Amino acid sequence: MAERIAKQFKRLQQTGPAAEWAENTRNFLMSRISRDTLGKEQPWFESFQLNAIIWLRKVSPSPVKAVSAFLVLAMIGGTSMVAKAEYIPTRSLYTVKRTVEKIELVLAVTPLSETKVHLKHAAERKNEAVKLTQQASISSEDKTEHINTVVKSLKNDINAVQTSLEIVKGDKKEPQKAVILAKEITDNVNKTIEDLDEVKKIAFDENIVDVKQTVDDAQSAIEDVEDESIKVLIEEVTNKKASSAEAAENAAQNNTEENQAGVKNETVPAGNKDAKEIISEDELKQIITKKVERTDKKIQEVKEIVQNITLASASSTTATAADLKEVSEAAENPAKAEVKLIEAKSLIEEGQLSEAMVKVQESKQITKESKEVVEKIKETQDKATAENNQQIQKSAEGIKLDEVKIGSSTTTESTPEVIEEAKFNSSAEPAESAGKVETPEEPADFVAEDLSSEPSEPPESEAKVEADLNIIK
Amino acid sequence: MKDDAENKDKYLVIKANQGDTEAFGKLFDKYSAKIYRFIYYKVSSAEIAEDFTSQCFLKIWEQISSGAKVRSFQSWMYKIARNLVIDYYRSREREELPLIYQEEEIQSEVKVDPDKNLDKDFLEKVLLNLNVEVREIITLRFIEELSIKEIAKIVDKSPANVRVIIHRALKELNKYVE
Numbered sequence: 001m002a003e004r005i006a007k008q009f010k011r012l013q014q015t016g017p018a019a020e021w022a023e024n025t026r027n028f029l030m031s032r033i034s035r036d037t038l039g040k041e042q043p044w045f046e047s048f049q050l051n052a053i054i055w056l057r058k059v060s061p062s063p064v065k066a067v068s069a070f071l072v073l074a075m076i077g078g079t080s081m082v083a084k085a086e087y088i089p090t091r092s093l094y095t096v097k098r099t100v101e102k103i104e105l106v107l108a109v110t111p112l113s114e115t116k117v118h119l120k121h122a123a124e125r126k127n128e129a130v131k132l133t134q135q136a137s138i139s140s141e142d143k144t145e146h147i148n149t150v151v152k153s154l155k156n157d158i159n160a161v162q163t164s165l166e167i168v169k170g171d172k173k174e175p176q177k178a179v180i181l182a183k184e185i186t187d188n189v190n191k192t193i194e195d196l197d198e199v200k201k202i203a204f205d206e207n208i209v210d211v212k213q214t215v216d217d218a219q220s221a222i223e224d225v226e227d228e229s230i231k232v233l234i235e236e237v238t239n240k241k242a243s244s245a246e247a248a249e250n251a252a253q254n255n256t257e258e259n260q261a262g263v264k265n266e267t268v269p270a271g272n273k274d275a276k277e278i279i280s281e282d283e284l285k286q287i288i289t290k291k292v293e294r295t296d297k298k299i300q301e302v303k304e305i306v307q308n309i310t311l312a313s314a315s316s317t318t319a320t321a322a323d324l325k326e327v328s329e330a331a332e333n334p335a336k337a338e339v340k341l342i343e344a345k346s347l348i349e350e351g352q353l354s355e356a357m358v359k360v361q362e363s364k365q366i367t368k369e370s371k372e373v374v375e376k377i378k379e380t381q382d383k384a385t386a387e388n389n390q391q392i393q394k395s396a397e398g399i400k401l402d403e404v405k406i407g408s409s410t411t412t413e414s415t416p417e418v419i420e421e422a423k424f425n426s427s428a429e430p431a432e433s434a435g436k437v438e439t440p441e442e443p444a445d446f447v448a449e450d451l452s453s454e455p456s457e458p459p460e461s462e463a464k465v466e467a468d469l470n471i472i473k
Numbered sequence: 474m475k476d477d478a479e480n481k482d483k484y485l486v487i488k489a490n491q492g493d494t495e496a497f498g499k500l501f502d503k504y505s506a507k508i509y510r511f512i513y514y515k516v517s518s519a520e521i522a523e524d525f526t527s528q529c530f531l532k533i534w535e536q537i538s539s540g541a542k543v544r545s546f547q548s549w550m551y552k553i554a555r556n557l558v559i560d561y562y563r564s565r566e567r568e569e570l571p572l573i574y575q576e577e578e579i580q581s582e583v584k585v586d587p588d589k590n591l592d593k594d595f596l597e598k599v600l601l602n603l604n605v606e607v608r609e610i611i612t613l614r615f616i617e618e619l620s621i622k623e624i625a626k627i628v629d630k631s632p633a634n635v636r637v638i639i640h641r642a643l644k645e646l647n648k649y650v651e
Contacts, residue, residue, distance in 0.1 A: 002646035004587035005599065009615035012596055015513060016506040017523050025527045026501050029534060030494040036538050037492030053484045 087128040088138075089149045115164040115181055118157045119188045125154035126192045126199075129215075133202040140208055147203065147211045151196075155218040161185060162225045169232065179236045179278045182229035186287050189226045193219055193294065227361065230287060234353045237281050285348055291360055292344055298367050299341070303334045305374045312381055327377060333370035337363040482546035490537050497537075501530055504547070507617055508554050514612045515558050517601055525561070529554045551613070551627040584651040599649060607642045614639055 083096035101121055108114040128150045132143055165185065168178045196219050203211045309327050340363035347356035488496035508529050513522035532553050543549050585591055600608055606628075613624045621639075625632040 002587070002643040002650060005585070005591065005596075005646050005649060006611065006615045006643060008587070008591045009596055009600060009611065010618070011591075011593055012510070012514075012600070012616045014593065015510050015597075017509040017519075017526060021523050022505055025505070025523075025530065026498055028527070029501060029530055030498055032531070033489065033492070033494045033497050033534060033538075036534070037490075037494075053480055053487065 087131045087150075089146050111164045111168050112177060112181055112184070115161050115184060118160045118164070119184065122154050122157040122161070122192060123188065125150045125157065126195050129154070129199045130195055130202075133199050133206070133208070140206070143203075143206075144208050144210045147199070147208070148214045151199075151211065151214045151218045154192075155214075155221050158189075158218065158221045158225055162221070162228065165225065165228055165232070176278065178232050182232035182236075183279050185225060185229040186233065189222050189229075190290055190294075193222050193226075196222075223364070226291070227357070230284075230291070230357060231354075233279050233284050233287070234357060236279065237284050237353065240277075241281070281351065281353075284353060285351075288344075288348055288353060288356055288360065292341055292348070295337070295360060295364050295367060296341055298371070299334045299337050299363070302337075302367055302371045302374060305371075305378055306331045306334060309374060309377050309381060312385075326373070330370055330374045330377065333366050333373075337366040337370065340366065483543065486537055486543055486546060489534070490540075497534065500533075500546070504550055505530065508550065510616060511551060511609075511612060512554055512558060514600060514608060514616070515555075515605065525554065525557050529557055532557070545623075545626070547619075548623055548626045555609070555627060583649060585649055586651050599646065603642060603645065607638055607645075610635060610638050611642050 079093075079096055080100045083093040083100065086093040086097055088094060101117075101124075104117050105114065105121075108117045129147050132138065132146050132150065135143070138146070165178065165181055168181050171177060196215050200212060200215050203209070203215075306327070310331060340359045344356045344359035344363065347353070347359060482500065485496040485500050489500065505526060509522050509526045512525045512529070513519065516522055516525070529550070533550060536553075537543070583595075585595065600611065603611060610624055610628060613619045613627065614621075619627075621632045621635050625635045628635065630638075
């Protein structure tokens with residue numbers, strides 16, 4: 001209760017001095033200040049303090065502004081966090097995600113940081129492609145479109161990485177930067193290539209064929225940038241080796257001269273130990289070995305395709321001599337590529353990394369060309385098989401129709417076995433087949449006319465069908 | 474908001490020190506009534522309060538022009554006013570008792586309904602009936618609406634001590650409640 005009285009004390013704020021007194025006192029004070037400050041020089045720190053306060057008053061936000069800014073930042077942060085998980089390019093959150101990525105790129109000022117950002121984005125695109133292939137709720141058409149979009153973006157990022165590497169390589173003042181960049185690239189791309197293989201595999205399993213070319217292009221771009229990086233690293237390791245050998249030689253020479261002069265000398269360290277080692281020879285060997293393994297895997301894939309084609313061509317009656325020659329030529333290439341890889345492996349062991357890399361690239365080129373050829377042959381074969389299948393189906397349907405006509409009173413069963421049997425009967429023994437009709441309701445001349453259309457010998461198209469069936473089997 | 478007001482005061486102080494009379498004029502306009510009230514409810518005389526307020530601002534100016542460092546202008550200003558009054562009473566301690574309110578002591582049996590709007594004269598009388606030390610704190614807390622921390626700085630007491638004094642004062646005010 002007493003608080004209520006105390007609160008009413010606020011009303012005493014009305015108490016104040018007389019207006020006249022206030023004015024007089026104010027004027028008196030003003031004149032006093034004017035008199036006191038007349039000709040007074042201000043120290044520099046007071047001006048500085050004054051400016052600091054003015055600046056602070058301008059800069060320091062009001063609580064409302066601070067809270068609003070915080071809310072806006074929280075909203076942006078929250079949205080970008082949510083957008084980070086988005087992987088379908090047509091959604092609006094994906095646009096937010098890409099905008100955030102663009103900002104990241106703008107903030108990256110050095111080529112090294114820019115490359116890191118591009119590699120990060122490439123890895124993100126790769127993850128998106130993997131997620132898209134695994135997503136069951138998206139239709140095949142949409143999936144194809146989305147995967148193509150993200151893989152194309154990935155390729156753009158990789159191209160940007162390649163450009164950055166070329167720029168840094170051109171900078172002769174700081175050659176170490178190119179080595180750091182090359183190391184960064186080789187550390188990142190291997191996983192991306194492997195995961196893209198996975199994308200291709202899943203897409204193939206799900207019958208999404210239109211993404212293969214895009215993924216192949218992206219992989220090829222990644223391989224190219226990886227090759228460039230490995231070359232930079234090889235150069236670095238070779239230079240280091242040479243300088244170490246030179247230093248060791250000089251040290252040995254000095255020791256000999258000093259020993260001759262009878263002066264004891266401490267061991268001179270070989271090479272420049274102050275320089276930080278970015279990559280060792282063993283690490284580089286591992287990187288090239290990985291590349292060899294990857295190429296070997298591709299050769300095995302090509303060999304497998306070649307084997308399938310060879311089998312199919314051998315059993316095919318339609319395969320021409322030219323086709324068979326093409327297949328046998330395609331079969332030789334993987335073997336050539338394998339030889340190159342074996343040579344590369346032994347060169348790696350000997351430490352001739354540059355030469356090993358040349359062999360790997362040659363092997364890769366042969367494999368690539370061979371793959372293109374065999375895939376083309378396979379495509380043609382698949383097309384022919386599909387056409388044959390269609391013809392077989394049509395023939396089977398025609399036979400079924402005939403049987404319906406023949407066995408009008410007794411219901412003809414249309415199981416595949418019956419169709420098969422009918423096909424053989426109708427082609428080999430048409431009369432017997434006609435005789436099987438127990439009670440023909442159709443006029444005899446109709447039946448005769450119908451049967452007369454069937455040739456007594458198996459037609460050429462039927463022989464082709466038989467051959468196709470063998471191929472399918 | 475408090476920081477903003479403090480920065481503004483600091484800015485005006487520096488400007489005044491540089492010879493900007495209008496800056497000091499603004500400080501006077503902002504605080505003269507407050508200082509007047511604070512002194513008035515200590516001395517309960519309008520003339521003396523006006524005199525002390527003038528002296529107070531003069532002292533403020535003297536200190537500013539001598540380059541005194543001011544952290545919180547408001548607290549510093551109240552402290553100057555308080556010291557002026559204390560010095561004045563010390564010098565006149567043996568001469569007389571100038572407190573007029575003692576003649577106007579109100580009857581403690583007067584009871585009021587605290588929910589109704591109380592008369593300004595009655596409130597003044599209630600306030601003036603409080604002990605000088607308590608009155609000073611009640612003035613700063615309920616009329617000038619300063620925080621406990623600021624009051625503690627002005628009256629050179631701990632915030633806990635200030636709270637205890639306010640609590641006792643409220644207890645004393647209970648006798649006027651119906």
